[in-house]
Amino acid sequence: MKSKLKFAYILFRNVLIIFLLLEIGLGIFYSYHDESGIDKNTERIIASGLYDESLDDETIKEIHRELRLQDMMWEPFLHYRFKPMNGKHNTIYENGLRKTINPSLKDSATALKIFCFGGSTMFSSGARDAYTIPSELSKLIHEKFPNQNVEVTNFGCHGYTRATENIQLQRELVKNNIPDIVIFYDGVNEVISGHQNNEAGSPTNAYNRKKEFKIAHSYKKRIKLMIYSSNLYRFVTTMQRKLFTNSAYKQLSSRSDELATDIAENYIGLVKISKSLENEYGFKVFNFMQPNIYSKKFLTEYEQKYYEMQEYYENLYRLSYEAVRKDSLMQTDATFIDISDVFDTASKTIYFDFCHTGELGNRMVAYRMLANIQWTLLSKTEKTVTEPETEQLTNNNK
Template sequence: MKSKLKFAFVLFRNVLIILLLLEIGLGIFYSYHDESGIDGNTERIIASGLYEGDGMDDESIKEIFRELRQQDMMWEPYLHYRFKPMNGKHNTIYENGLRKTANPSLKDSATALKIFCFGGSTMYSSGSRDEHSIPSKLAKLIHTNFPDQNVEVTNFGCHGYTRVTENIQLQRELVKNNIPDIVIFYDGVNEIISAHQNNEAGSPTNAYNRKKEFKIAHSYKKRIKLMIYSSNLYRFVTTMQRKLFTKSAYKQLSSRSDALATDIAKNYVGYVQISKSLENEYGFKVFNFMQPNIYSKKNLTEAEQSYYNDQKYYENLYKLSYETVRKDSTMIKDSTFVDISDVFDNAEKTVYFDFCHTGELGNKLVAARMFEYLKPVLTPKTTEAVTVSETEQLTTINQ
């Protein structure tokens, strides 16, 4: 009996040692694989011509995407998370978790006209340098056209943030008596992604993961499940299963029902109305910009067509939810709502590097469109500002 127990113990111990060694080995492999994969993907992005004319060499472009991979998050009450500080060559994040914005018009922060820019990774401007994010491009346009104005633009954009989260961000600033003069919301993409993930409109991005983690400290079962599902061994096994049965290393996502798209639209309209009430209460001006995506661009380049083909499972949610928002009677009457999903219709060059994120050219065009709507608010009543139209910019860019 003792010999059998001893044999079982030795076998169990050896199995654990083998699993541990496999876990460590796979961890080293995946660490190298993921890092090299970033550069491999960036090579494809470079080949698409996305950064042509931006004055960057290939290594600088790779550095931008390596820094994106290195970004980390920390817990933030009510928001789930925010950026940890980062002092990268191209991505700078301050101690408060906000990205650096070029502010050439800023003379005195205490008396400046404040513009708050809210959104997800598209407002953060993933894939661009600090000086070429949407908020930075907007700040530069303001400075060019209104050089005497004292203006401060703040980039509140963060990966995965939805309109729900952004409203909470704004409310937290208002409670701290940090009152803006102009508030910009740039949304549409993450509302669809979060709804697709959770199969429910209005939930934060990755909420299903937070649900799994809830009260994990009080449940050994949850701890063990999380340890298994986050292990390199589990990743290896599931990847091999997918390759064998679907010929792809990635999980194949399916389309969601049209009813979910309707719920997404209703949810978005509700949060626009909340921001409208805050506008009336605090006296700032709100702009709700509905952002473009790969499904709304009329003329796709070869690279963009491949992004479209890879992620068609989002298409019905985007097209139907956007159309529902446009036709909503409240949105039709709401002067704060601006649909700029057609902003790239005249762009002949590659604008996207996936189905929703844009390069620095895209940021420039988006900022130019936003500026056209901000102009009346910024223009002094006794002064006529000389502006550069978006059409003229597009003509120059596409030459």
């Protein structure tokens, strides 16, 4: 009996050691693989001609390495927000908001305030601080209204949907941080979250929050999370996909046409809420429906590859967008502006995946935004107090 127990113990110990060594080895491999993958993907982006020729290859690689280093922290009501970051090309303040270049800003307390809400496309992933959509908008305003005192704030964050953005706005209003103009730039994440969760209105990656819920009170959930987050699990599932689908990535299944209607109705309902806040607080709301690679008429060779990689989204995007356009409220609402055609005449590469645009694309979007909001850019008469952006800048060297 003792010999059997000893044999079982030795077997268990050896298996555990093997699994531990495999986990460590795969961890080292994936660390190298992921880091080298950033530069390889960036090299494809460089070859596509997305960036201005004045930018050297190493600078573009730095931009995307910093993008990879961006991290999140818990935030009540929003699920998460950015951690502060003082990068060479990406600056995120202590409050989780990205730096915006404001050449017109003279005095924050009396400035005409423009809040820009959206997901990673409004945040402007892959762009330098000075070339985000909000920064480009601010620079264009300065060119057209050089004497105007204007402060543009970038509230964009990876994965945020219109529901999350409405909460962001309400939290600012509660603090008496009242804007003059509110810009929403949406469409992409509403469809992505609907596709992920197979229901409209849930936050992006909500299924992960469901997995984590009450994990501290359940050993079963802790063990599951440990397994699902292990390098071994990643290796096994990757090999399964390669063997059975000829792809290392998870193939998302198609969704019903009814989901598109639900996505559109959810978006329209959230627009109504923001309009009620507009009436109560006296600011102007602009709802811009954003472009994506499926709405670009002329795809370059590289954009065609991005399109093919995520073609499974196309039907849901087209149906959702069309349902929004056909809604009677959206057709009569002057604050709803469909700019999904903003790149219709563009022959250059605009996208570096199915929705994120380069710096040229950001400027084109900002031009369209300014064309629609410029009539509201009148002098402010009432003072509202807000913390100047210069005081929010994080200093990681302290």
